[in-house]
Amino acid sequence: MKNILFIIFFLPLYIFAQVKETNHPDMKKVEAAVTQWANQTFADYTEPRFNKFIPYYTDDYFLTVIAVKNIDKVINEQKKMYASGSFTGSKEDFEKSISELETRKETAIKNRDNFNRKKVDYYQISFWANIKMSSNVYNYIEHIVLVDENMNIKEATINSHIGKKDDFEKIIYK
Known part of the structure; x- marks a missing residue:
């Protein structure tokens, strides 16, 4: 699903x-x-x-490129929500969410940069x-x-x- x-x-x-x-x-x-x-x-x-x-x-490479952009977009949206007070959660929830997203972004960047198939x-x-x-x-x-x-x-x-x-x-x- x-x-x-x-x-x-x-x-x-x-x-x-x-x-x-x-x-x-x-x-x-x-x-x-x-x-x-x-x-x-x-x-x-x-x-x-x-x-x-x-x-x-190629589809595979495009998905690795777009993954980085989308994770970055989510990070920026959450930061805006937190700054405006519309984030539904505590400061710890926000920091945990951003930390997890940053980790996912680093992994996505490594996948993109180390992509060794047809691009x-x-x-x-x-x-x-x-x-x-x-x-x-x-x-x-x-x-x-x-x-x-x-x-x-x-x-x-x-x-x-x-x-x-x-x-x-x-x-x-x-």
Whole structure:
């Protein structure tokens, strides 16, 4: 029953919690992999730009990350309740509760930091560049690129195209 409640509570969080990150430790590696892919794919391009970096964590790793955040949230809520006088218990009850939560938080942090299984299913990043077209004009094109944990490109899809004149105009590939 506990596991079912846990899943019911965390599933909505998981669905909506794949957020954009700006200083993820793997972001530069992903950008380098996409740059290498672009160098091997396009005949010519200029002014590459990256944004919308999103790591899609595995379920197991995501649960270890969210556990730390949720325990921290409970600690902060209890401290606010105690400070406002709405905590239903004695000072000893409060201190015992906070101590237990801090211990659980330390354990959760160790579990997260020592996680030794696969952490991400893939990364998603938006790659913009002026790419040379068959008309010898450069168009500003956005590709949504999926990169696996080994920094291999899984998929690249054109998402936006600025400056395209007609449907006969094509990207010049190597």
